[in-house]
Amino acid sequence: MSKVEEIARGVLAGDKRSIARAITIVENSPQEAQKLIALIYSYTGKAHVIGLTGPGGAGKSTLIEKMVREYRRRDKTVGVIAVDPTSPFSGGAFLGDRIRMQDLSIDEGVFIRSMATRNNPGGIAKATKDAVKILDAAGKDVIIVETVGAGQSEVEIIKVAQTIVVIHAPGLGDEIQAIKAGLMEIADIFVVNKADRENADKTVMDIQAMLQLDDRKKVWNPPIVKTIAITGEGVQQLLDKIEEHRQFLQKELGHERSWEKAQAELIEAIRDKVTSSIIEKLKREKLFEKILQQIVNREIDPATAAEKLLNQEQLE
Amino acid sequence: MQNESKSGRKIRVLIAKPGLDSHDRGAKVVARALRDAGMEVIYTGLRQTPEQIVEAALQEDVDVIGLSILSGAHMTLFPRIMELLKEKGLTDVLVFAGGIIPEEDVSELKKIGIKEVFGPGTPTEKIIKYVLKNAPKR
Ligand code: B12
Ligand SMILES: Nc1nc2c(ncn2[C@@H]2O[C@H](COP(=O)(O)OP(=O)(O)OP(=O)(O)O)[C@@H](O)[C@H]2O)c(=O)[nH]1
Ligand SMILES: [Mg+2]
Numbered sequence: 001m002s003k004v005e006e007i008a009r010g011v012l013a014g015d016k017r018s019i020a021r022a023i024t025i026v027e028n029s030p031q032e033a034q035k036l037i038a039l040i041y042s043y044t045g046k047a048h049v050i051g052l053t054g055p056g057g058a059g060k061s062t063l064i065e066k067m068v069r070e071y072r073r074r075d076k077t078v079g080v081i082a083v084d085p086t087s088p089f090s091g092g093a094f095l096g097d098r099i100r101m102q103d104l105s106i107d108e109g110v111f112i113r114s115m116a117t118r119n120n121p122g123g124i125a126k127a128t129k130d131a132v133k134i135l136d137a138a139g140k141d142v143i144i145v146e147t148v149g150a151g152q153s154e155v156e157i158i159k160v161a162q163t164i165v166v167i168h169a170p171g172l173g174d175e176i177q178a179i180k181a182g183l184m185e186i187a188d189i190f191v192v193n194k195a196d197r198e199n200a201d202k203t204v205m206d207i208q209a210m211l212q213l214d215d216r217k218k219v220w221n222p223p224i225v226k227t228i229a230i231t232g233e234g235v236q237q238l239l240d241k242i243e244e245h246r247q248f249l250q251k252e253l254g255h256e257r258s259w260e261k262a263q264a265e266l267i268e269a270i271r272d273k274v275t276s277s278i279i280e281k282l283k284r285e286k287l288f289e290k291i292l293q294q295i296v297n298r299e300i301d302p303a304t305a306a307e308k309l310l311n312q313e314q315l316e
Numbered sequence: 317m318q319n320e321s322k323s324g325r326k327i328r329v330l331i332a333k334p335g336l337d338s339h340d341r342g343a344k345v346v347a348r349a350l351r352d353a354g355m356e357v358i359y360t361g362l363r364q365t366p367e368q369i370v371e372a373a374l375q376e377d378v379d380v381i382g383l384s385i386l387s388g389a390h391m392t393l394f395p396r397i398m399e400l401l402k403e404k405g406l407t408d409v410l411v412f413a414g415g416i417i418p419e420e421d422v423s424e425l426k427k428i429g430i431k432e433v434f435g436p437g438t439p440t441e442k443i444i445k446y447v448l449k450n451a452p453k454r
Contacts, residue, residue: 017405020377028325091326092351098372099361105371112375116326116356 004032008039014138016111023113026130037130040137047136048246049143051161053183056149058169059193061100062229064144068104070235071142077109079135082146083124086116097146111135123147123154132160158186159264163245169194170203184210187222188245191238195226220248327355327451329380332369333362337387342415346382349440366393370400373409379451383413390417398428408452
């Protein structure tokens with residue numbers, strides 16, 4: 001058995017070490033990753049994947065800790081992927097979400113993995129999607145993905161999760177603008193955390209007002225749940241709403257969403273493959289540098305160069 | 317590249333504070349320095365049991381575990397951590413430590429597999445160099 005086959009087998013058996021190794025593979029080695037995912041793909045699609053996004057410091061990690069506890073009480077096994085940003089200067093990352101989830105480490109039914117974005121735009125890492133598949137194939141009932149502290153453009157999570165929870169808290173300044181601009185459109189459920197703070201109701205009202213302005217035709221009306229993540233208050237209601245949304249998806253939209261997701265993934269995979277095969281070919285034929293030089297010399301523009309390459313025309 | 321291990325992957329480090337010890341400045345200084353040297357650093361936070369530390373190391377699939385301790389309890393906590401690592405098969409992980417650890421304990425700790433110990437005043441460059449040189453190549 002090859003190393004990858006052995007790891008895939010371990011993942012399907014729910015073995016933690018294999019899950020950990022598998023996630024390392026999808027983060028680091030694209031070719032092995034493809035083999036691995038091919039081996040486990042038919043076992044995926046069972047877990048409910050929840051995306052938790054919102055501004056930095058809103059309480060995402062703290063809330064996840066309480067959500068996991070409640071899911072455990074409801075006899076569900078849980079996987080968590082917590083994404084933090086890579087420093088664009090050093091390439092390193094400080095992954096601190098685990099600090100808020102300490103006690104969960106030793107629960108056999110829980111697997112937590114921290115992940116750096118490695119400069120992938122959109123609030124999650126390139127490998128997050130595959131890591132979710134690994135936890136799914138390993139039999140986790142629920143998978144929660146914490147994005148980096150998000151602004152308006154961090155909406156990649158929509159490609160990974162079925163239920164998107166957008167979390168906000170009073171006292172974070174103008175962040176509500178960010179929600180207005182981008183996160184609002186992806187939210188299935190809103191959480192106003194830090195409800196122990198006095199201006200929490202104002203935040204709820206802001207979101208309500210914003211929702212009323214939204215005149216898109218809707219089949220699901222995103223509820224607003226108030227929570228106090230440090231005590232766990234409101235977490236049961238949140239899980240109930242998530243469950244409602246899951247059932248709604250199954251009844252109303254399930255097929256459509258999986259279709260959309262499959263389409264997005266296929267397009268992305270094709271784009272990746274085509275791009276890298278063309279670039280590799282150019283490099284093999286020593287054309288890449290030559291074209292670069294022409295672009296630098298302003299002899300041809302990048303788009304025209306790309307088009308000519310695709311049409312197999314000679315560049316002079 | 318300098319900040320990556322031989323195989324080209326990023327070095328992943330767990331910085332952990334075992335036991336009832338709330339001196340966290342050193343741990344944070346070291347975590348930040350390793351991050352700035354291009355590594356992915358997972359910080360567990362304070363008051364970790366050996367079980368929690370080893371589970372975190374396993375789930376995070378780290379190459380290196382750095383233990384920070386200033387409470388004086390290293391001679392009871394470290395052996396337990398090493399034992400659990402062996403039990404879980406995490407034998408290819410580099411384990412090293414820092415904080416207030418008397419010279420006479422250091423040789424004992426090295427015997428059980430703590431590869432190096434750095435005391436107060438160690439320049440962070442020295443710690444970075446050590447990790448780059450000794451992180452296992454997987
Ligand atoms: C600041 C300090 C505190 C602060 C801590 C604040 C904080 N958030 O960290 C406060 C006031 C809270 C405090 C409290 C106590 N303290 Co105090 N404290 C210190 C002091 C003066 C400095 C520690 C420090 O922050 N240094 C700066 C950092 C950057 O250095 P560092 O931690 O040593 O880290 C460096 C190296 O050790 C190494 N390193 C550290 N960790 C790691 C990890 C790895 C992987 C690596 C590679 C390297 C590495 O690299 C770092 C950079 O060089 C020391 C004395 C001293 N000079 O060390 C006493 C000291 C540590 N404290 C001590 C004591 C006794 C206490 C108390 C019990 C006092 C009391 N009776 O209440 C309490 C205990 C609190 C608790 N629950 O743990 C004793 C410990 C004695 C022992 N272990 O035998 C010391 C040594 C003072 C003494 N001489 O008696 N303390
Ligand atoms: N008062 C109050 N504080 C909270 C609550 N929830 C979280 N906090 C605090 O808010 C701070 C940030 O919490 P985190 O859970 O780290 O927030 P986060 O959204 O994960 O932050 P990033 O990962 O940095 O984006 C911590 O100090 C928490 O203790 C709450 O309900 N009430
Ligand atoms: Mg967080």
